Amino acid sequence: MAGTYTVGAAAAASGWSARMLRYLEQQGLVVPRRSATCYRIYGLGELNQLRSLKQLRRQYELELDDVAFAARLRREPDLKAALDGWLAASADSGSWIDWEQRKHERLLAA
Amino acid sequence: MAGTYTVGAAAAASGWSARMLRYLEQQGLVVPRRSATCYRIYGLGELNQLRSLKQLRRQYELELDDVAFAARLRREPDLKAALDGWLAASADSGSWIDWEQRKHERLLAA
DNA sequence: ACAACCTTTACACAAATGTGGTAATGTTGT
């Protein structure tokens, strides 16, 4: 069918190896649908994902890990909030005292 | 002085090893100031950073890497924007065609 | 039917992470 690729074809068209396409799927970064016989089927959307992922990686020297972690941040808003809080407080060291102070006050008020 | 700790004291007070405190500094996660003789000086702010980093890590099973990457995302808004774009388009596979279309239009307009 | 694909599973390996040591040397508090 036009615009559908098996793993080898998608590899050739995207610049990744077939091996890496399977790895990317395992990491949850680019997950193709499957044919009735379990063949991986990549469409145009996945092709674009693959191409731009490759460029992102080169341009910013990212690990795949980092991209997977960014995906996790979107899936887990608590985690993102907790990390943002830590980073914000770290950026402004003085704020830690306030933060602890407020925590202390919360405990007293309870 | 009250509220200031050398690396060993900070380690004892935070639950990290002195070795790890040096490693955290090297990764840019918790960077103490230095005395005139280059001793690391941790204040209350850093102590709180260390304690809450430890808890963050346990609670969400984070790698230090991941925290360092989250810090990078705040420092590099382009990177964050690029990643968010990729993730948003990946979440909604159909949008890739539009995204490529818009990129094409941007290039033509330039 | 046969070549050329695909599947999963596994072994292999270099590089990086996270963590602990040690050694040689400088600093500090009593």
Add this chain to the structure above:
DNA sequence: ACAACATTACCACATTTGTGTAAAGGTTGT
């Protein structure tokens, strides 16, 4: 002065990441 700290610079090691390759077998197009 001396014990108990600190510094940097290494070595070591298990685990993870990213990547290739191979085996044993199923699918597909001609």
